[in-house]
Amino acid sequence: MAADKTRVVWFPIAIMAALLALPALQFVGNYNYLIHLVLFTASYVVMASGWNVLGGFAGYISLGHNVFFAVGGYFAGMAFARLEISTIILAPVAGLVAGALGYLIGLIALRVRGPSFIISSLALVKIFRILFENWEFVGGAAGVALKANSLPVE
Secondary structure, X not given: OHHHHHHXXXXXXXXXXXXXXXXXXXXXXXXXXXXXXXHXXXXXXXXXXXXXXXXXXXXXXXXXXXXXXXXXXXXXXXXXXXXXXXXXXXHHHHHHHHHHHHHHHHHHHOOOOOHHHHHHHHHHHHHHHHHHHHXXXXXXXXXXXXOOOOOOOX
């Protein structure tokens, strides 16, 4: 019984320590592809966990989770392209921006249930698709070219 409690306490700490040490791999050797895979996997794990909380525990059927994923991606991409901020810094900040937008939209959208919530989440997807396709700051449908990464990938 005590061993289970110890594992419950140390497991998240060990995972967090491994993720925080991940950027240091690029200074030890050529592990850029591994870093890339871990970051993509972690971002999809976060997205799936969010859907699990909303769909699994709360019972809402949401079709608009990709909006918050896109907002975080657009925020990070634009900050990198325009301000040249490091992607190591931008990843958690983009998550916070997407979370703040999710909170604000959730204040409105979580007041309804059932088919009304599904329709509101679909409307959210359509609104943001039109916004991102026509907003010149993000390059519209053509997007913005990012600077090539100077780190070798093997």
